[in-house]
Amino acid sequence: MSGDMRQGLEQGSDPLGRYYTDPVIGQVFVSLFDCRHASAILDLGSGAGSLTVAAAKRWADARIQTVDVDLSAEKHIRLGMASAGHQAHEHLVADVLDENLPDMVGGPRFDLAVCNPPYTRIRWRVGFARILTESGMDRLHAIPPEALSSDIMFIAQILRLAERGAEIGVIVPDGLVSARRSRAIRQALLERVRVMRVVQLPRGSFRGTEAQAHIIVFENEQGRGEPVDISYLGMDGISSPISISADAAEFRMDYRFYQSVGKITKRGFTLREINAEIKRGSLSSAEARDCNDPVFHTNSFTQPSPFAYRLATERIGVDRPGRRIAEPGDILLARVDRDLQKKICIVTRGWAVLTDCIYRIRVSATWRDAVLRGLLSEEGQAALTRVSRGVGARMLNKEDLLDLRIEAP
Known part of the structure; x- marks a missing residue:
């Protein structure tokens, strides 16, 4: 990653398993959305608000709702929003995986959502079953609870809060995108939403970890087997996309894998x-x-x-x-x-x-x-x-x- 991308990083990982987003990554993140005019934006698990501020700069007229369990998060977000000149902002201090969160924020009313979930395993709660059911991810009930990491539960919660047709972008760990054990989760996701693009981020994009991460952008619409565009964020920006079938995306969705596979001769x-x-x-x-x-x-x-x-x-x-x-x-x-x-x-x-x-x-x-x-x-x-x-x-x-x-x- 370039030196410019490393500048401005917020502090590293914390006890909640969060790795904070580089502002430059935030700018790349919001550029991946097709939506030109967003009226209500949600940042679930906002942390100090890098994604929130990036969204505020692109959609200056939107109302923005941030939610985080950390009491200190609001102060940092307010400073960032002030620097962006954005006033239409509400912050809620709450557990983002509370089954009653839709009631707290006024129901499914967001036409765009951004999210960088913590990289951590979570202990199963009874309320998670309701979240999966109401998000339309019912088939994940068949997956062992220990296999459902925070990223997939955050996605399910966002789907409860987003309007139909809303665009959603989530930063996820490599396991969700490429691991064999996550294939059933990818299949459920591709059936429930329309995944439009996946961008593989360079290692070192988040301070405190060298873990591989990806951005997934999707619409809150039923998936119909559409192809998925996958790309890589390098020193020169986002690469030209490779289009893969829905079946291939179910197998894995990481750009480096398909880039390498495409170079292998038929004699292999x-x-x-x-x-x-x-x-x-x-x-x-x-x-x-x-x-x-x-x-x-x-x-x-x-x-x-x-x-x-x-x-x-x-x-x-x-x-x-x-x-x-x-x-x-x-x-x-x-x-x-x-x-x-x-x-x-x-x-x-x-x-x-x-x-x-x-x-x-x-x-x-x-x-x-x-x-x-x-x-x-x-x-x-x-x-x-x-x-x-x-x-x-x-x-x-x-x-x-x-x-x-x-x-x-």
Whole structure:
């Protein structure tokens, strides 16, 4: 992110799990709406009001309602609104996920809404069932409550407060956009609203976290399987969009994924297609320290050539659940690490017990060289980076690895 974008950031994360919005991100955010004339705008969970102020500057004649549980938020918002020269503003101190919030703000009366929910897990409450039902997100009742993070509950609450046809923009974490576990949530969202565009933000857009985030802009109208435009915010502004089908958007909606997929040649293959066996190592950190046999961990990728890794020369036992062993012919890949895409090798001699931070990939001898060279290629490294996720140490899901398309050498 450019230096200009880093200037003016409000203070970092707080106990409520909020990461405050850079004013420049706020300006980009409001530029994504088609609405030229908004009469009533809602900022749910407004914090200090970066999105509110950005909206006030674009829609100078609109009435703006902010809601936040933080008692100190109103003072900061008032200062920002004064600097924008905007007077038509009301602030409500309340729990934004209160099931009675529509009564507090006068019912569904907003034709535009902005929101940057906190990045946090929330404890399920009885009132959430009412919020999901009245928002038209009934099918989410079938999803385990622990899987419903704050972002999806904020979206459901906004849908209760927005008029039909209202435009809504929400900043969401990467998990909602790309994680396999969130596919049912994406499907429910695409059926309930008309998602118009998704913009992937650069890492570091919010002080206090390197977490990946995206902006989703949608209309409060029933989804009808329309294509979705996805873009990326870079140093030169918002990229040209890639249009993806509703089915593809249900699978995932992150721009970097589709940008990379589009570059892969038709000669590529996936590990699933070649019947690769992928096993996760077995030893925890504590068990690895106490193990008397040679152990292979993420800090073991130290030899100069990934094509000829030599482990302990003596066979150390039989592979079994709870004791995964690497042997000659195995391709090893870090499952958890900040630079996991760089930690790849093939064993040519010896054996070692694997920790649970390592994947062991077994393919037929005819495929080994193609798999290793494909993963080590520039395209393979980019693909591994794209599908792994996490803040700091990154993690690679086994199913994502199996479906990773590898370009044939």
